[in-house]
Amino acid sequence: MVTAAVAQRAEASAASVARPVPSDPASARVWEVAATVTDPEIPVLTIEDLGVLRSVEIGDDGAVRVQLTPTYSGCPALDAMRDDVLLALTHAGYDDVRVDLVLAPAWTTDWMSEAGKEKLRTYGIQAPTGSAAARPAGPVRVQLAVKCPRCDSLNTRELARFGSTSCKALYECRDCLEPFDYFKVL
Amino acid sequence: MSGADLDPHGDVHGDVSVDRLALADELAGTAADGSTAVASEDAAEYALRLGDDALVLAQQLGMWIARAPELEEDVALGNIALDLIGHARSLLHYAGTASGRSEDDLAYWRDEPEWRNAWLFEQPNGDFAHTIARQLAASVYLFELYARLVDSADPTLAAIAAKSVKEVDYHRDHATQWVLRLAGGTEESRRRMLLAIIDVWPYVDELFDDDELVERLAAAGIAVLPSTLRPAFDAVIDEVFAEAALERPAGRTAFIASGGGRRGSHTEHLGPLLAEMQVLARAHPGASW
Numbered sequence: 001m002v003t004a005a006v007a008q009r010a011e012a013s014a015a016s017v018a019r020p021v022p023s024d025p026a027s028a029r030v031w032e033v034a035a036t037v038t039d040p041e042i043p044v045l046t047i048e049d050l051g052v053l054r055s056v057e058i059g060d061d062g063a064v065r066v067q068l069t070p071t072y073s074g075c076p077a078l079d080a081m082r083d084d085v086l087l088a089l090t091h092a093g094y095d096d097v098r099v100d101l102v103l104a105p106a107w108t109t110d111w112m113s114e115a116g117k118e119k120l121r122t123y124g125i126q127a128p129t130g131s132a133a134a135r136p137a138g139p140v141r142v143q144l145a146v147k148c149p150r151c152d153s154l155n156t157r158e159l160a161r162f163g164s165t166s167c168k169a170l171y172e173c174r175d176c177l178e179p180f181d182y183f184k185v186l
Numbered sequence: 187m188s189g190a191d192l193d194p195h196g197d198v199h200g201d202v203s204v205d206r207l208a209l210a211d212e213l214a215g216t217a218a219d220g221s222t223a224v225a226s227e228d229a230a231e232y233a234l235r236l237g238d239d240a241l242v243l244a245q246q247l248g249m250w251i252a253r254a255p256e257l258e259e260d261v262a263l264g265n266i267a268l269d270l271i272g273h274a275r276s277l278l279h280y281a282g283t284a285s286g287r288s289e290d291d292l293a294y295w296r297d298e299p300e301w302r303n304a305w306l307f308e309q310p311n312g313d314f315a316h317t318i319a320r321q322l323a324a325s326v327y328l329f330e331l332y333a334r335l336v337d338s339a340d341p342t343l344a345a346i347a348a349k350s351v352k353e354v355d356y357h358r359d360h361a362t363q364w365v366l367r368l369a370g371g372t373e374e375s376r377r378r379m380l381l382a383i384i385d386v387w388p389y390v391d392e393l394f395d396d397d398e399l400v401e402r403l404a405a406a407g408i409a410v411l412p413s414t415l416r417p418a419f420d421a422v423i424d425e426v427f428a429e430a431a432l433e434r435p436a437g438r439t440a441f442i443a444s445g446g447g448r449r450g451s452h453t454e455h456l457g458p459l460l461a462e463m464q465v466l467a468r469a470h471p472g473a474s475w
Binding site for chain 2 (some may be wrong): 070072073074075076103104105106107108132159160161162163164165166170184186
């Protein structure tokens, strides 16, 4: 099954690229600065929490090279994140900085850190439920229940599969009656 | 420039970014290892076809913003269009590497006969049911295509496919949910859904036409031969239609559009769409904001 093959690939890539924090101290310092940049749409999450920050390298000539990966192909927040990484590093005294965007391996919500998921929930956005590899296949599928981030009720209802951004769906809680965003599994 | 000169709230931010970003590689041009991949002439033509499909569909969908049946649908169709623009940017950027043209050159400065999208994607939005019928056919086709293109021998195409397939999965899901709701809704919504499928389905066959280019590329393991996608496409459509108590229009008994989009021959709907999409860039070359 092709769908199964895609799922396996997602699982393999998620395992092989978990948290690529560099080990040498100089690169780790650059990583720490870049990792302070937040998502302009969801300011409680850093690009490290999101898994958007992929790698950091310092060349022999001192040139800094940072790799970011887009969450969604058309995500307009990416340009802002790229600018902000550049600004943060320039601010920290690095004067030869390049930020590259890479598509492979493709970003998945499985890269989101547990700390990031907790911050999302506190912010009022429910974090992805389950892993991308385990997403059910087939065109007609049953959606797993999504918990309300405010009252933890599972008695919720999807209002729109595409919410304020591609990455989120809009839900409503039938117990506390509040609407909330749900960060979809990708 | 020293860090002390930077005021994050001033326009220094913009100046710094623009200067430095000009040096950065564009979105799809950087492979995982940081090198900039250049497409072969054949791969560029193939990427152009896929990119044009995505961009033309995105432009059509964008016209629903502020006009959809409900606010949530404005947002959903707008977000789907945004995903498709992302795919188109990557694909057109890659296509342009073979001829030294940028994604914007390709989007704004080609005339109608130079566009390579299939006719399905340029068909008008019609009523909401027509848009959903077109979305179902388009997203099921794109899902099956990208799910196989992830194994392409061309690493850039494989990377774009791996990124896109996950997003198209949600588009397919969105279209499926609406087909079920419209077909199982009121007498009027069902009547419109049935009519929309009859009107849209003649444009499905073209998606699965092979020609010399894709045969060459498929032999090299780069492209997916379109005809090989048909059984999987029909199986998914049959599953959705069975759930919605609809029938797939029977093969050649229905009118079949002749197609020709891959050769630059288009229906009357592409010209006005391009005119609207390109007018600003052509009236004010290099405009930015």
